[in-house]
Amino acid sequence: MSWLPDDFVHPVHVPLPGGRHHLRPVREADAPLDYPAVMGSRERLWTVFGPAWGWPAATMTFEANQADLLRHEKEIAAHQSFNYALLDEAETALLGCVYIDPPAKAGADGEIAWWVVDDLVGSEVERALDALVPQWIAADWPFEQPRFLGRGISWTDWLALSAHPDA
Template sequence: MRYRRSACALLAAMMAASGCASPPAAPEAAPPPAPGAERLFVPADFTPPTLVETAEFKLVPLGPDLVKVDYDAYMSSIEHLQTTFSRSTSWPHKAISDADAMADMESEQARFQSRKSFAYAVLTPDGKRERGSVYVSPSPVPPYDAMVRLWVTKADYDAGFDAELYQWVTRWVQADWPFRNVAYPGRAIDWATWDAMVAAGKAGD
């Protein structure tokens, strides 16, 4: 509980120092599980979406069947994604092999099936090209109970799709997912503030 208060206070202080208004009070975090019980990321009776279709794109879970379109998407935008998404040269990079790509897809599929996190490909309506990805995962920073990240290819970013997808995802998560308080690092929360909150959490562990 001490960490929850310090992280929120840190966020408010940093925004005040930058001249921004303090954010509205965050919804109360979900109560902790009973002693000895495993904390579930999503409720046992929640069914994660496996197909969401719009006029411009559709979302389906990442998995081995999508390894080629996923690989083609991120390999087309290496420098763009290193700057805007991973903030690292560790992913993506030119040396990613077919085996690496398949292992990643198998891992994402396993995590989806075990309900630990949910990764989606954002495909064109015909499913022939991946425009980006959306990741719904547990947040390392209380009181957020989920963290959502997303990326789009350089071509789609230049076409303005990044802002369009982000706005759509925030509405989708609010309407169709069971979370009380969702963090969008690098978007609703700037990276410097998010990194500081994560570091504060690690220091308080």
């Protein structure tokens, strides 16, 4: 059984309030924008995602990042998982990402996490994303028990949960 209904159509453009930023599915072609965003915020991102995902490694190359984005693009097309890039209106800067994944741990039907680049921590853009994501998930995604990693549950508590029976 799939984690999403067969007829589910994922959103392809999600505006943030204010109209200057939006989310869209990440693509391999985003690597020139994604790599500097990730590596420029790598130390902070490692403190958030490193213990759970082992990402982003200090040694990650541009080519490894590009391969990772290609994997995400293929997973999105297959509805296996979703990675949305946070972009400025002209798509000249990647400013963060939102991950929507099947549950790895029991007690949820979807697991959601997100981040912004260091320069946007504490900013109006980060606050808008923090407000948007739970509302967007409730309105546009078919989850009954979404789990917001690092938000509704700490990463430490999430790591301690039992594995999801389908994971």
